[in-house]
Amino acid sequence: MSFMRTEGSTLNYYAYDSLDSTNEEAKRLAEQGAPHGAVVTADMQTAGKGRRGRSWVSPPGTNIYFTLIVRPEFAPEKASMLTLIAAHALTRGIARETGVVPEIKWPNDIVIDGKKVCGILTEMSVAQNAIRHVVIGAGINVREQSFPAELADKAIALDTACGRCVDRARLLNAVLEAFREDYEDFCKTESLTGIRDSYNRLLVNRDREVCVLEPGGEYRGISRGITDTGELIVERQDGSVCRVFAGEVSVRGIYGYV
Ligand code: BTN
Numbered sequence: 001m002s003f004m005r006t007e008g009s010t011l012n013y014y015a016y017d018s019l020d021s022t023n024e025e026a027k028r029l030a031e032q033g034a035p036h037g038a039v040v041t042a043d044m045q046t047a048g049k050g051r052r053g054r055s056w057v058s059p060p061g062t063n064i065y066f067t068l069i070v071r072p073e074f075a076p077e078k079a080s081m082l083t084l085i086a087a088h089a090l091t092r093g094i095a096r097e098t099g100v101v102p103e104i105k106w107p108n109d110i111v112i113d114g115k116k117v118c119g120i121l122t123e124m125s126v127a128q129n130a131i132r133h134v135v136i137g138a139g140i141n142v143r144e145q146s147f148p149a150e151l152a153d154k155a156i157a158l159d160t161a162c163g164r165c166v167d168r169a170r171l172l173n174a175v176l177e178a179f180r181e182d183y184e185d186f187c188k189t190e191s192l193t194g195i196r197d198s199y200n201r202l203l204v205n206r207d208r209e210v211c212v213l214e215p216g217g218e219y220r221g222i223s224r225g226i227t228d229t230g231e232l233i234v235e236r237q238d239g240s241v242c243r244v245f246a247g248e249v250s251v252r253g254i255y256g257y258v
Contacts, residue, residue, distance in 0.1 A: 012038040018060070020047040023121055023137040026067035030125070030133040036071040039176065048139065051121055057151070062143035064168050068136045068179065074190050076126045079134055080246055081192055081230045083108045083122045086136050088199050089182045090118055093175030094140070098162045103204035106223070106232045107246035111204055115156035117141050138175075142166055191228045200225035210234065210251045212244055223251070 012035060019025050019042040026040045042065050045058035058065055070082065087108040094110070094117070095101040102110045102117055110118035118140045125132040141147075144157040158166045185194040192199065200206055203225055210223045212234060221234040221242065231243035232251060244251065 014038065014040045016040070016042045018042060018044050018046065019065075021045050021049050021137075022065050022067040023049055023123060023135050026069050026135040026137070027123065027125070027133075030069050030071075030135065034069050036069065037180075038069040039066060040069070041066040041172065049121055049137075050119060056119065056121075056139050057148055058139065062145065064138070064140040064142060064172055066138060066172060068176075070134050070136065070183070072131050072134065072187075074131070074187075076124065076129065076131050078190055078229075079122070079124050079131060080107075081186065082134055082136060083120055083246065084192060084199065084226070084230045085182045085186050085195065086120050086122070086138065086179060088195050088202070089179035090120070090138055090140070090175050091202050092182075092198075093178035094118070094158065094171065096178065097171045097174040098158060098166055100158070100161045101202075104199065104202045105204050106226065106251060107230065112156050112158075112161045114204070115154060117156050117158060117161065140171070140175075142168055142171070192226065192230055193228045196226060196228055205251065212242070212251055 014029060022040045022042050022045065029038065029040065044060035045065050048056035048058035048065060050056040084107055087104050087110060091102050091104055091110055100112060102112045105111050108120040109116055118138055121137045122134060124134045141155055141157045142159060144160050147155050182195055186192065205223045206225050208223055209220060211218055211220050219236060221236040224233040224235055226232055227243060231245055234242045234244055236242060
């Protein structure tokens with residue numbers, strides 16, 4: 001299935017001044033039949049959602065909040081790779097538009113100078129073991145003034161990283177184009193083979209000591225990059241090699257966030 005071009009198409013583009021959450025609106029629109037490749041944006045969100053039940057602070061006039069609706073034909077087990085594709089595409093889109101190359105904290109945080117510039121929240125609807133739709137939401141920190149005090153040392157804005165005022169519409173187009181390319185590449189093999197090397201070059205925690213936090217405990221090891229299906233390869237201190245699945249665990253640098 002090819003990914004539709006969204007630029008210039010009003011049919012597939014839903015732009016709002018304010019929403020509860022672009023992910024929630026995308027799910028509502030998907031239920032009403034919105035097509036594969038549709039994009040939902042909002043200038044602000046009143047109930048922006050982060051991962052693990054957290055909220056995503058979403059003031060107006062400052063950042064980018066958008067959600068893509070995709071209707072893949074592959075099996076639900078493969079959908080977790082979409083989040084890695086999104087992280088790769090967002091990183092490339094940001095680099096193309098701003099000249100600043102961010103890094104990826106596996107599986108899908110995007111960082112600059114060790115601080116988070118973008119977060120991704122993917123949600124899937126499945127029926128009878130088939131994907132009905134997946135919504136991929138991303139928040140990109142663009143303007144500096146939007147951070148609450150508690151995020152000031154953990155988050156960074158693109159304007160700060162670039163030293164100029166980044167055009168939000170151009171940036172969104174660059175990101176959507178990068179996603180279209182990466183999604184089409186993924187659909188050829190239904191694996192990350194085509195982006196794996198590029199993803200690994202962008203991986204901030206590659207060849208670094210990480211702490212893997214699993215529901216049953218934690219261990220340390222050296223992160224060696226991702227597999228073709230998106231698991232993180234971690235060499236443990238006892239010499240064994242683990243493949244870490246996104247969603248089950250959290251990976252932290254041993255000295256801080258990355
Ligand atoms: C994270 O916790 O890192 C994920 C944050 C995802 C935030 C984006 S903003 C646009 C979309 N709508 C939401 O409610 N959340 C995502």
